Amino acid sequence: MGLSSSLVPMASALLLLCCFTAWNAAAAAASGGDGGGLRLNFYSESCPRAEEIVKEQVRRLYEEHGNTAVSWLRALFHDCTVKSCDASLLLETDAATGLVSEQASPRSFGMRNFKYVGAIKSALERECPGTVSCADVLALAARDGAAMLGGPAAIPMRTGRRDATESRYGEVERYVPNHNDTVSAVLSRFAAMGLDAEAVVALLGAHSVGRVHCNNLVARLYPAVDGGMEPAYGAYLRGRCPTADAREDTRDVAYARNDRATPMVLDNMYHKNLLKGRGLLLVDQRLASDPRTAPFVKKMAADNGYFRETFAAALVRMSENGPLTGGQGEVRKDCRFVNAK
Numbered sequence: 001m002g003l004s005s006s007l008v009p010m011a012s013a014l015l016l017l018c019c020f021t022a023w024n025a026a027a028a029a030a031s032g033g034d035g036g037g038l039r040l041n042f043y044s045e046s047c048p049r050a051e052e053i054v055k056e057q058v059r060r061l062y063e064e065h066g067n068t069a070v071s072w073l074r075a076l077f078h079d080c081t082v083k084s085c086d087a088s089l090l091l092e093t094d095a096a097t098g099l100v101s102e103q104a105s106p107r108s109f110g111m112r113n114f115k116y117v118g119a120i121k122s123a124l125e126r127e128c129p130g131t132v133s134c135a136d137v138l139a140l141a142a143r144d145g146a147a148m149l150g151g152p153a154a155i156p157m158r159t160g161r162r163d164a165t166e167s168r169y170g171e172v173e174r175y176v177p178n179h180n181d182t183v184s185a186v187l188s189r190f191a192a193m194g195l196d197a198e199a200v201v202a203l204l205g206a207h208s209v210g211r212v213h214c215n216n217l218v219a220r221l222y223p224a225v226d227g228g229m230e231p232a233y234g235a236y237l238r239g240r241c242p243t244a245d246a247r248e249d250t251r252d253v254a255y256a257r258n259d260r261a262t263p264m265v266l267d268n269m270y271h272k273n274l275l276k277g278r279g280l281l282l283v284d285q286r287l288a289s290d291p292r293t294a295p296f297v298k299k300m301a302a303d304n305g306y307f308r309e310t311f312a313a314a315l316v317r318m319s320e321n322g323p324l325t326g327g328q329g330e331v332r333k334d335c336r337f338v339n340a341k
Contacts, residue, residue: 037325038158042136047128051140051159057120058144066264070210071113072145076138076319077206078108081189082175084322086164087134090117090335099338105172110213114336117141121335134335135161139319149209151266152312157319162329165338179216179281183290186283193321199314201271201287201296205307207258208270212280214241214254220282228285230277236260237280256280266311271301 043050061068079089082102089108093101102108117134120141124132136159147153177186190200217237220226222244225234240256257263258280259270270284274297279285287293300307330339 038160042159047131054140055144062148069145069148072141076142080321082168088164092336100169107176133331149266152308155312162324163332202310202314205270211255215246218244218246233278268304268307
């Protein structure tokens, strides 16, 4: 017997709540039982509007600069992958102290919009000075950015992260996967964060939005187009990247969209493209042929709802990788610099 139309929304809401409860329980177990000290509504007393302020700012910035939403997702990935979700990524190089920013690493090539993190943080500082961490800003902005891109909405994300007081520049290349890594290497790096093959295939689905600079593509295009790439797609990319000598110029560099059909929608078009030989990066395309990941690529390509649910759960888990909590670290007043002593 089917549900009456009046009960369908209620049933759907209950199902979504159950899924998110299960995801949070799993994340808590993986973090030692309490999520490493994180909890839902961490700022309910100290800064009641914290999450709403982040959402307002993310929406405002998205409406002014649509690509910021993509930047939030990549920033969270880079920050959390390097040992801890602690906003170490946001620290700028400081010659006086010898600190070298993680943003200076070759793995950070093409990252941008860091200044807009400062805009979100400034809004929070006006409301609740010295209260909301930059690490939580990154996590919440990634969640809300995903929603702005048409991805999963209203993902319950625990907060209470604190900020690092040092850069992890020397460890970035060891932790952040490269665009031509093997599937084994990528699975190994994600496994260290408690993420399995299914979660990896979902998270890399974030490559359905944004773009890739030609210097990361030319090895698949010259002297000959990679045999695993659809010929017509290879010809298109050669048009976007007309030379094998693509220098890393962060000011004005040629690029190709990750997804030509829905370039600013976080959906399963990424997985559909992989099945057609239209994976932009080598590591993307390899997911479609590796027996550990191929079944999930096919399942997500066939079911956008499944992709969205798995992506949401994986994003939460990644956002809780080794957070600093309690008396660890600090709450930076300016995300670019360690607090003055």
